[in-house]
Amino acid sequence: MPEFFNVLPPSEAFNVVRKNVVVRAVPETIATDEALGRVTASEVLSPEVLPAFPRSTMDGYSVRARDTFGASEGMPAYLEVVGKVSMGKAVDVSLSTGQTAEAYTGGGLAQGADAVVMVEHTQVVNETTIEVTRSVAPGENVVQVGEDVSERDSILPAGQILRPQDIGGLMALGITEIDVFRRPRVAIVSTGDELVPPTEKPGPGIIRDINTFTISSLVTQAGGIPIPQGLVADVFEAQREAAVAGIAEADILVFSAGSSVSSRDMTADVIEMLGEPGVLVHGISIRPGKPSIVGVIDGKPVFGLPGNPVSAMVVFGLLVRPTIYLLSGCAEPPRPATIRARLVRDIASQTGREDHVPVKLSMTDGVQQADPVFGKSNLIYTLVRSDGMVTVPIDDGGLYAGDEVSVRLY
Amino acid sequence: MPEFFNVLPPSEAFNVVRKNVVVRAVPETIATDEALGRVTASEVLSPEVLPAFPRSTMDGYSVRARDTFGASEGMPAYLEVVGKVSMGKAVDVSLSTGQTAEAYTGGGLAQGADAVVMVEHTQVVNETTIEVTRSVAPGENVVQVGEDVSERDSILPAGQILRPQDIGGLMALGITEIDVFRRPRVAIVSTGDELVPPTEKPGPGIIRDINTFTISSLVTQAGGIPIPQGLVADVFEAQREAAVAGIAEADILVFSAGSSVSSRDMTADVIEMLGEPGVLVHGISIRPGKPSIVGVIDGKPVFGLPGNPVSAMVVFGLLVRPTIYLLSGCAEPPRPATIRARLVRDIASQTGREDHVPVKLSMTDGVQQADPVFGKSNLIYTLVRSDGMVTVPIDDGGLYAGDEVSVRLY
Numbered sequence: 001m002p003e004f005f006n007v008l009p010p011s012e013a014f015n016v017v018r019k020n021v022v023v024r025a026v027p028e029t030i031a032t033d034e035a036l037g038r039v040t041a042s043e044v045l046s047p048e049v050l051p052a053f054p055r056s057t058m059d060g061y062s063v064r065a066r067d068t069f070g071a072s073e074g075m076p077a078y079l080e081v082v083g084k085v086s087m088g089k090a091v092d093v094s095l096s097t098g099q100t101a102e103a104y105t106g107g108g109l110a111q112g113a114d115a116v117v118m119v120e121h122t123q124v125v126n127e128t129t130i131e132v133t134r135s136v137a138p139g140e141n142v143v144q145v146g147e148d149v150s151e152r153d154s155i156l157p158a159g160q161i162l163r164p165q166d167i168g169g170l171m172a173l174g175i176t177e178i179d180v181f182r183r184p185r186v187a188i189v190s191t192g193d194e195l196v197p198p199t200e201k202p203g204p205g206i207i208r209d210i211n212t213f214t215i216s217s218l219v220t221q222a223g224g225i226p227i228p229q230g231l232v233a234d235v236f237e238a239q240r241e242a243a244v245a246g247i248a249e250a251d252i253l254v255f256s257a258g259s260s261v262s263s264r265d266m267t268a269d270v271i272e273m274l275g276e277p278g279v280l281v282h283g284i285s286i287r288p289g290k291p292s293i294v295g296v297i298d299g300k301p302v303f304g305l306p307g308n309p310v311s312a313m314v315v316f317g318l319l320v321r322p323t324i325y326l327l328s329g330c331a332e333p334p335r336p337a338t339i340r341a342r343l344v345r346d347i348a349s350q351t352g353r354e355d356h357v358p359v360k361l362s363m364t365d366g367v368q369q370a371d372p373v374f375g376k377s378n379l380i381y382t383l384v385r386s387d388g389m390v391t392v393p394i395d396d397g398g399l400y401a402g403d404e405v406s407v408r409l410y
Numbered sequence: 411m412p413e414f415f416n417v418l419p420p421s422e423a424f425n426v427v428r429k430n431v432v433v434r435a436v437p438e439t440i441a442t443d444e445a446l447g448r449v450t451a452s453e454v455l456s457p458e459v460l461p462a463f464p465r466s467t468m469d470g471y472s473v474r475a476r477d478t479f480g481a482s483e484g485m486p487a488y489l490e491v492v493g494k495v496s497m498g499k500a501v502d503v504s505l506s507t508g509q510t511a512e513a514y515t516g517g518g519l520a521q522g523a524d525a526v527v528m529v530e531h532t533q534v535v536n537e538t539t540i541e542v543t544r545s546v547a548p549g550e551n552v553v554q555v556g557e558d559v560s561e562r563d564s565i566l567p568a569g570q571i572l573r574p575q576d577i578g579g580l581m582a583l584g585i586t587e588i589d590v591f592r593r594p595r596v597a598i599v600s601t602g603d604e605l606v607p608p609t610e611k612p613g614p615g616i617i618r619d620i621n622t623f624t625i626s627s628l629v630t631q632a633g634g635i636p637i638p639q640g641l642v643a644d645v646f647e648a649q650r651e652a653a654v655a656g657i658a659e660a661d662i663l664v665f666s667a668g669s670s671v672s673s674r675d676m677t678a679d680v681i682e683m684l685g686e687p688g689v690l691v692h693g694i695s696i697r698p699g700k701p702s703i704v705g706v707i708d709g710k711p712v713f714g715l716p717g718n719p720v721s722a723m724v725v726f727g728l729l730v731r732p733t734i735y736l737l738s739g740c741a742e743p744p745r746p747a748t749i750r751a752r753l754v755r756d757i758a759s760q761t762g763r764e765d766h767v768p769v770k771l772s773m774t775d776g777v778q779q780a781d782p783v784f785g786k787s788n789l790i791y792t793l794v795r796s797d798g799m800v801t802v803p804i805d806d807g808g809l810y811a812g813d814e815v816s817v818r819l820y
Contacts, residue, residue: 032608036627050791053615057788059672087644087674088603090614104674106604106717106788108615119672148789155794163820164627165793168620168719171608172790193498194516198442198581204500205463205518210578217446217574234497262469262529264497264514307516309578335819337747378467378516379558380582381460383575384565409745410573 004261004283004291005268009394010318010354013281013294017323020280022299024251025181025329032170035162037223038180039330044156048173050149053091056103058141061122061130062113063100065138076123076131085110100130109142116141149173159331161223181329186219186320187246188212189229190256191239191267192307197231210380211256211312215305218316222324224252234258239270247274247300251327254320257307260291267304271295274302285394286354288377289315301327310377314356314389317408337409339388341370347399349392358386359407370407414671414693414701415678419804420728420764423691423704427733430690432709434661435591435739442580445572447633448590449740454566458583460559463501466513468551471532471540472523473510475548486533486541495520510540519552526551559583569741571633591739596629596730597656598622599639600666601649601677602717607641620790621666621722625715628726632734634662644668649680657684657710661737664730667717670701677714681705684712695804696764698787699725711737720787724766724799727818747819749798751780757809759802768796769817780817 008016027041056062063079071077083093084102093101094111101110109116118141121134149155155173156166162180170178190212198208209231216226227250232242239258247253258267261282272278274297281294288311293304301323305312325333341361349355359370370390375382388407392399399405418426437451466472473489481487493503494512503511504521511520519526528551531544559565565583566576572590580588600622608618619641626636637660642652649668657663668677671692682688684707691704698721703714711733715722735743751771759765769780780800785792798817802809809815 033623033626036630051617052612055788057786059670059674085615086603088605088615105670105672106602106617143786143788147786148791155791164624164631165719165723165790165820167627168624169790169794171623172618172620174608174611174618176608192516193496195498198584198586201584202462205495205498207461207516208582208584210582213443213581214574214578216443217577220446221574260469260515262515264469309575313575335747335749337745339745376467376553376557378465378553380575380579381558381565384579410575 005279006281007283007285008281009285013284014319014322016280016294017301017319018326020277020296021301021323021326023327023329025327027179028182029177029179032167032176032178035178035180036164036167038162039328040156040158040160040162041179041181041329042158043154044170044175044178046149046151046153046155046173047175049146049151050172051143051145051147054109054145055143056105056107056109056116056141057143058116058118059105060103060117060119060141061100062103062109062116063132063136064095064097064113065115065136065140067098068117068132068135071132071135073133076133078125079130079132081128081130083110114138157331159329161330161334184224184252184324184327185227185250186224186252186254186324187227187229187250188215188254188256189232189239189242189246191232191234191258193234195231210309211307214309214313215254215256215316218313218321219324222321223328224324234264234266236266236270239266240273243270243274247297247302251300252320252323253300253302255304256312259293259304259306268293271297271302271304284315285352286314286318286356288356294319308378309380310358310382313383338406339368339409340404341368341407343390343399343401343403343405344369344371345401347372347390347392349396349398351395351397354394355392356389357392358382359388359390360385361387361407370405415689416691417693417695418691419695423694424729424732426690426704427711427729428736430687430706431711431733431736433737433739435737437589438592439587439589442577442586442588445588445590446574446577448572449738450566450568450570450572451589451591451739452568453564454580454585454588456559456561456563456565456583457585459556459561460582461553461555461557464519464555465553466515466517466519466526466551467553468526468528469515470513470527470529470551471510472513472519472526473542473546474505474507474523475525475546475550477508478527478542478545481542481545483543486543488535489540489542491538491540493520524548524552567741569739571740571744594634594662594734594737595637595660596634596662596664596734597637597639597660598625598664598666599642599649599652599656601642601644601668603644605641620719621717624719624723625664625666625726628723628731629734632731633738634734644674644676646676646680649676650683653680653684657707657712661710662730662733663710663712665714666722669703669714669716678703681707681712681714694725695762696724696728696766698766704729718788719790720768720792723793748816749778749819750814751778751817753800753809753811753813753815754779754781755811757782757800757802759806759808761805761807764804765802766799767802768792769798769800770795771797771817780815
């Protein structure tokens with residue numbers, strides 16, 4: 001029986017990727033309003049101060065705060081109303097001692113004012129006079145110039161995935177274009193004599209290709225661009241040609257199937273032929289997904305994923321997804337959504353192996369339950385019928401019914 | 411001081427939406443490989459059985475299981491090798507008692523075989539004979555016909571968001587087109603005399619529009635199609651026209667700003683003019699975001715969000731996002747990613763009000779910490795500088811430093 005070349009725990013397998021790939025993230029300039037989910041290519045400094053003028057946070061009256069000191073319901077301060085600062089207009093009112101001007105939420109303050117009294121704490125006496133029934137401190141109900149952002153402030157680090165509020169924050173400063181990294185291109189070579197495209201009706205012994213589409217979707221979710229290379233027969237030269245073409249036009253090359261050690265499994269040999277250093281890991285101490293390959297060719301990562309759909313998805317999540325984020329220039333990949341749940345049945349494992357088990361979620365008596373779906377790893381509907389996965393840590397012999405577990409949702 | 415019309419807790423405000431909107435989700439047929447993230451419009455039944463032939467899960471030999479009964483290392487069973495079942499080929503080998511044929515992972519079994527012996531449990535004696543050193547039960551190492559899916563099985567319910575494995579599962583059955591609901595269209599009317607587009611340099615008293623872009627991004631994230639209606643001045647007739655145009659071409663209408671109760675806040679009046687039943691909620695018992703509006707016009711939801719960016723994002727998450735999923739025909743919106751963290755500082759609140767506070771995450775001594783960012787809700791960088799939000803439940807007076815909290819990541 002042939003042996004695996006170099007079996008590593010999953011975390012060490014990813015470290016091999018990290019140490020050996022060359023991150024060639026290329027920046028491009030795009031419109032900020034199309035940059036949601038993209039990764040900043042450089043630190044962004046503010047070109048301006050925000051806000052650029054002191055703004056009222058309330059409807060009311062801008063005042064010189066000391067004119068209100070001591071004011072109360074019983075002993076209000078009387079102020080002369082000398083005008084108002086309209087929304088969206090330049091300030092053309094100036095206050096002397098004992099004077100005030102109307103102010104609006106988000107609008108400016110009169111010249112000389114340093115605080116705003118909420119309209120609720122005032123009373124109109126006549127057209128030119130109000131009572132103020134509560135004192136305000138200097139700065140109260142005011143956003144100061146630069147309170148949000150100072151000029152030259154670092155507003156976004158390099159390597160950040162842009163969120164809705166980041167898009168808004170950039171727009172607030174007039175930054176309508178932004179440098180982001182190009183999305184990594186992931187070539188997918190799906191191998192196997194038994195495969196036909198899903199549009200075809202399979203003959204005897206034939207099945208439709210699944211993994212091209214599952215893997216392409218996973219690549220898209222991780223912010224990459226999938227580049228399917230089509231179906232390739234179990235013929236060495238055909239696979240080598242597809243791999244050469246794939247690695248030439250992509251940043252990452254993924255093989256589906258052919259990653260084990262039987263005579264028909266030629267992915268490892270193909271990777272070895274592509275260049276240096278070639279195969280670095282063959283075999284990962286997980287179930288499902290043990291017969292996986294990590295290689296590097298001229299600084300580009302190459303993965304051999306098992307053909308079984310469940311195994312492919314597990315190994316994608318452990319190795320390919322973080323590699324896409326790494327090559328995206330992303331400093332910190334987003335955390336997956338998880339949920340705590342109570343395990344309904346035991347999950348057997350063995351120490352030295354990390355198990356990943358699909359689970360179906362349900363609520364019973366107000367308790368979130370996770371029921372393991374023990375389908376074979378070559379059944380795609382094991383994944384379709386489940387809501388997420390539970391991990392049995394590498395040092396554990398299993399999990400028990402009743403254990404509280406963290407379910408990674410998908 | 412004018413009063414809010416009808417202040418409700420956030421959960422009740424969404425119930426008002428649910429009870430009063432008419433879900434008009436319209437199905438459309440699209441290519442399955444472009445359906446990631448879309449919502450199924452109807453239950454999908456399997457047109458075929460999967461797998462269509464018994465498949466080996468291992469490399470080895472297909473056998474009649476009873477020929478191996480009692481086999482062991484010490485007393486192996488001897489079987490005659492009469493051929494092999496090649497990958498992707500029709501089965502042209504048939505077994506009689508005492509015979510076997512080579513089998514490959516994912517390939518078929520010889521006629522008459524009911525199990526597979528792993529290659530590890532065999533020994534080649536000569537060209538036509540193997541030793542089997544372990545017995546197998548009927549069905550062992552075999553995926554039976556229909557074990558993944560039977561014909562007419564329900565494989566996906568209506569209202570499910572399609573995941574990578576669902577795309578793969580559909581392709582496995584040759585379902586290359588699928589009925590999904592159209593994505594809801596969300597018209598966004600951004601109001602305020604003080605606003606200019608981000609491409610412009612603001613003059614005195616003027617600021618750049620932020621909310622059109624933040625809200626558009628949030629709509630996109632929730633699977634909707636944002637339709638910005640441009641900037642509209644604080645002029646009743648202009649806002650009414652923009653609203654009429656927006657509600658005509660969209661499924662949801664969102665106003666940014668103008669949702670409070672001062673004389674300049676005209677969103678509620680505009681919504682009342684649009685049709686029946688008009689404004690149903692004015693004021694929500696949250697901070698920030700109290701001055702929010704929920705209305706319904708001819709079955710379509712209309713929201714008035716506060717102009718403050720933080721408030722707008724909070725209210726979007728509580729009301730607009732679930733409404734987009736509701737109108738998507740989505741049975742169960744995806745859960746947000748959350749993380750447990752220890753609160754670094756007290757958060758003051760008051761009972762009867764639900765507070766939403768941005769927090770910055772950090773690790774200290776291996777403990778995940780959440781530090782509240784108490785910026786004013788009109789500062790967009792309060793959101794840019796934070797990693798997620800913590801909710802103070804409506805019945806709590808606050809949270810304390812050291813409390814373990816759940817942070818909704820964004």
